[in-house]
Amino acid sequence: LNILTKTGTRNATAPYLYGWMFEDINHSGDGGIYGELLTNRAFDGSTVTWSALGGFSGSSITWQENTCEAYGPVITGYKPVGNTTLRLDNLHPLTYAHPTVLEVDIPTNANDSTDPVGFQNMGWWGIPVTPQTYNVSFFIYPDQVRNRAVPKTGLTVSLQSNITGEVWASVEIPAQSWNVVNWTYVTAQIVNTVTAPDTNNTLAITFDPSAAQGQTYYFDQISLFGETFKDYANGLRKDLAESIYDLKPRFLRWPGGNNIEGYSIQRRWKWWETIGPLQDRWPRPGNWEYYNTNGLGLMEFLQWTEAMEMENVLAIYAGYSLGDAGEGNADEYPATAEAMYPVLKEALDELEFCTGSTDTYWGAKRAEYGHPEPFDITFVEIGNEDWFGLDYPFRFKYLYDGLKAAYPNITYISTAYDENTLYTIDIPAGAMWDTHHYEEPNFFIERFDYWDNWQETTNNTDVTVFIGEYSVLQVNTASGIVDFTDPPDKHIFYPRLISALAEGVYLLGAERNPNVVKLSSYAPSLQNWNWYNWTPNLIAFDADPLHTVLSVSFYLQKLFNAYHGTESVEVTNAEGDFNPLYWGAAADEGSVYLKVINIGNSSVPLSVGLESAWTSVNGTIITNPDPNGYNYKNNATAITPVPLNLTSTTPSGNGSWEWNVPAYSITVLQFDL
Ligand code: AHR
Structure with a gap:
């Protein structure tokens, strides 16, 4: 390979090529990156089950509305402490958005024992206990009818082992006369100095039985946060966020995916129900079969991108909802301007909330909620995967025209192009097309050159591309057709080395076409092992930060993003065509980067030369003898990037360099000029 740093053609690389897709799937938000450590904090409904044996069970996927009847004696995620009865109550709503609360009944004979009474929350399949300060909060309301006098009771809030009951740390909330005509909001901190042996x-939250005997209390919004990413209140789980930040994604696509669309119009992601005080946010049954608290709401997404210096790719509702067996078929706003006006208006209001000055109604609301500075919205995606809907061209154009008139500087993204024969869609100049690929390795490898002449052959010279969701979903099959049917475990569980090799080849093809492919994001990105709908994902995790698995595909993204360069650099090759080797080069002010992927099962001798003299070179490689190898829970570092050993062959000056590219490898070289 000869890297033409002096004479070759240069194009600016696509600055936002590597980004991150997020939607709440696999408990990636609630029970995932959202920093709330307690499950079912507001009794909204949940699929997390707690087994009577005291263990955690995440496997039962039950859809249950949050009524007392449906829950029976077990309240998801909770268990009583001592002589206490727990119920769900709908007669003492905390807010309109949260009508169901926890009733804690302490019987009159509770003081027969000195054991504390109250309840426990089991966390999202456990709670990590490490030295740090935890923030606890809840609403409490004593029952003024059943409690004969105004109760004057203290509380103890403690982190404790679910196995032995050992208390790791606690805080006393002093005895006080609780407000008997309304809810009282309580906050406290638990300063913990120990590391629990596990996350079980x-x-x-317990009372002294002699003080509380015969009393009834209601609780809601019972919350526990540990340290969050960059210390944001109501923020992100620190360790997971740090892993994402380490990849330095350039944008965040949120909040879906299917999860924006809802099962019905009524149940779609409504941005205005996800802002403001948590007790006023409406929860919703997400599209991925569990309740979303909306604690990770619009403002938190904006703060996420602010904290990680990412652009926003904001997905808005396009009028389609997905329907499900219980709710009937897909639900949609009719495709007329009259019917769609509310959909446009809600998107305009959303953009005003995000970007408007504090002189605007929604900009002022944003300031009231703590962020007077407007956020930037760079991209708006209209809908999700709408290639099936015959009237998407109308919906897209209607929303595009309405939004573009008000926000001309935003880049708009269509979720469909002419990829099927249902319709043709006119994507306006400057707008983008979001395409999704869940495929086999061969699909990606064969499409290395797919984008080379895409604009010309499709007569779309003014449309650019967002590869908004992609992953190697299953291994190569004879048919080459990805099987989405049940059982779902035809999907591979973890990304494998072959996944990263194939995705890498496809990404090299994207990098070679920076005028066409502007954005890309793997999907889905996060998976809680205790409850998931979809594999593979970039990161898999449970409650224990020490268990997190960064996949080979994650490392590919990290490497490719880190060595992206600002200009692509031409490479000539006298040694043969692509396959099994694929490569691409880029440069920035002081360095030239060469990426080489070998998808073959044997090493390939390669001579590398650079037109410019260089002062030093270093390399990083991801490789493994078995292309089906992967990182997994008990061996999270089976395949990671390692420095390339250049000692015996270190090139210098501007001579060429002979190098054996290992089988099944992804290598990045950095030449410092
Ligand atoms: O990434 C999982 C799902 O795949 C997304 O929600 C949807 O857009 C696609 O079908």
């Missing part, structure tokens, strides 16, 4: 821990 609970948060217990």
Whole structure:
């Protein structure tokens, strides 16, 4: 390979090529990156089950509305402490958005024992207990009818082992006369100095039985946060966010995916129900079969991108909802301007909330909620995967025209192009097309050159591309057709080395076409092992930060993004065509980067030369003898990027360099000029 740093053609690379896709799937948000450590904090409904044996069970996927009847004696995520009865109550709503609360009944004979009474929350399949300060909060309301006098009771809030009951740390909330005509909001901090041996821990809220005997209390919005990413209140789980930040994604696509669309119009992601005080946010049954608290709401997404210096790719509702067996078929706003006006208006209001000055109604609301500075919205995607809907061209154009008139500087993204024969869609100049690929390795490898002449052959010279969701979903099959049917485990569980090799080849093809492919994001990105709908994902995790698995595909993204360069650099090759080797080069002010992927099962001798003299070179490689190898829970570092050993062959000056590219490898070289 000869890297033409002096004479070759240069194009600016696509600055936002590597980004991150997020939607709440696989408990990636609630029970995932959202920093709330307690499950079912507001009794909204949940699929997390707690087994009577005291263990955690995430496997039962039950859809249940949050009524007392449906829950029976077990309240998801909770168990009583001592002589206490727990119920769900709908007669003492905290807010309109949260009508169901926890009733804690302490019987009159509770003081027969000195054991504390109250309840425990089991966390999202456990709670990590490490030295740090935890923030606890909840609403409490004593029952003024059943409690004969104004109760004057203290509380203890503790982190404790679910196995032995050992208390790791606690805080006393002093005895006080609780407000008997309304809810009282309580906050406290637990300063913990120990590391629990595992995450099978609970948060217990308990009373002294002699003070509380015969009383009834209601609780809601019971919350526990540990340290969050960059210390944002109501922020992100620190360790997971740090892993994402480490990849330095250039944008975040949010909040879906299917999860924006809802099962019905009524149940779609409504941005205005996800802002403001948590007790006023409406939860919703997400599209991925569990309740979303909306604690990770619009403002938190904006703060996420602010904290990680990412652009926003904001997905807005396009009028389609997906329907499900219980709710009937897909639900949609009719495709007329009259019917779609509310959909346009809600998107305009959303953009005003995000970007408007504090002189605007929604900009002022944003300031009221703590962020007077407007956020930037660079991209707006209209809908999700709408290639099936015959009237998407109308919906897209209607929303595009309405939004573009008000926000001309935003780049708009269509979720469909002419990829099927249902319709043709006119994507306006300057707008983008979001395409999704869940495929086999061969699909990606064969499409290395797919984008080379895409604009010319499709007569779309003014449309650019967002590869908004992609992953190697299953291994190569004879048919080459990805099987989405049940059982879903035809999907591979973890990304494999072959996944990263194939995705890498496809990404090299994207990098070679920076005028066409502007954005890309793997999907889905996060998976909680205890409850998931979809594999593979970039990162898999549970409650224990020490268990997190960064996949080979994650490392590919990280490497490719880190060595992206600002200009692509031409490479000539006297040694043969692509396959099994694929490559691409880029440069920035002081360095030239060469990426080489070998998808073959044997090493390939390669001579590398650079037109410019260089002062030093270093390399990083991801490789493994078995292309089906992967990182997994008990061996999270089976395949990671390692420095390339250049000692015996270190090139210098501007001579060429002979190098054996290992089988099944992804290599990045950095030449410092
Ligand atoms: O990434 C999982 C799902 O795949 C997304 O929600 C949807 O857009 C696609 O079908």
